[in-house]
Amino acid sequence: MHNSIPSTEAQQPIAELRFLALGDSYTIGExxxxxxRWPMQLAERLRKQGVAIADPQIIARTGWTTDxxxxxxxxxxxxxxxxxxxxxxxxxxxxxxxxxxxxxxEFVGLLNRAIRFAGGRSSRVIVLSIPDWGVTPFADGxxxxxxxxxxxxxxxxxxxEAEAAGAQFVDITPESRK
Numbered sequence: 650m651h652n653s654i655p656s657t658e659a660q661q662p663i664a665e666l667r668f669l670a671l672g673d674s675y676t677i678g679e680x681x682x683x684x685x686r687w688p689m690q691l692a693e694r695l696r697k698q699g700v701a702i703a704d705p706q707i708i709a710r711t712g713w714t715t716d717x718x719x720x721x722x723x724x725x726x727x728x729x730x731x732x733x734x735x736x737x738x739x740x741x742x743x744x745x746x747x748x749x750x751x752x753x754x755e756f757v758g759l760l761n762r763a764i765r766f767a768g769g770r771s772s773r774v775i776v777l778s779i780p781d782w783g784v785t786p787f788a789d790g791x792x793x794x795x796x797x798x799x800x801x802x803x804x805x806x807x808x809x810e811a812e813a814a815g816a817q818f819v820d821i822t823p824e825s826r827k
Contacts, residue, residue, distance in 0.1 A: 666732035668692060668705040669766055671718060671759065675780055676709035676737050688735065702733075714741045715755035722762060730768030736760060737777040739803045743796070744782070753806045760814055771815035778804040778818070780825030797826075 670676050670688035678686035684693075688705040695702045708718070708725045718738050736759060742752045760776065767773040782788060783796030804822055811818040 665701045665703040666695075667703055667730070669727055669729070669731040669734045669763075670705045670707045670709065670737075671722065671735065671763060672707075672709040672737040673713040673718065673739075673741055674709070674711035675740060675777075676735070677707060677711065679711050705735075706731075712741055713738070714745065714747065715739065715752060715759055717741075719755065719759060719762070722759075727766060729766040730770075731766050731773070733773055733775065734763045734767045735775045735777060736763050737779070739779045739807065740782060740800070743779070743799045743803055749799075749802050749806055752803055753810065756807060757810050760810055760816065764814060764816065772817070774811075774814075774816040776807050776811040776816055776818050778807060778820045778822040781822055784826050 668688065676686070676688060683689060686707065688707055692702050692705055706727055708721055708727065710717075710721065713721065715738055738759060739752055739756065742755075760774070763774045764771045779800050781797055781800045783791070783793040783800065788796060800822065804820070808818045808820070
């Protein structure tokens, strides 16, 4: 008796991990080529490490706040489950002077949506901190310490909520300040 796997099964490709990236200009990459967007770079690095991952589906636009991203998700209607979902949002909430309380409520709604897109598996959701735009030339003539303080507040909120939900939190803000 021969116990080998039929050749049709042996040649089946490994399913690619589906990746959904949600955010704003930091996700979509302002004025950069599509291949230079960080979700695309992450997918490429994972492939080099042997991870079968599809190019990310990106729902992001420069200037979006939490409520605008939520509306865009409704319009895009992404179909899960995704093996990985990233969420990086809030810089425009801070820029427009919105409150931390408003951010928390809208962020929690987005985080819960991200978890649902990940098939209910919060461990497959990665929340990234908001980079500090106050260190850039765009902030010339503005109150840089206040910008940093508000970015830190929004990041504490995102970290608290991500950890409470069982999602991963990656703090990229210190690197953005270098």
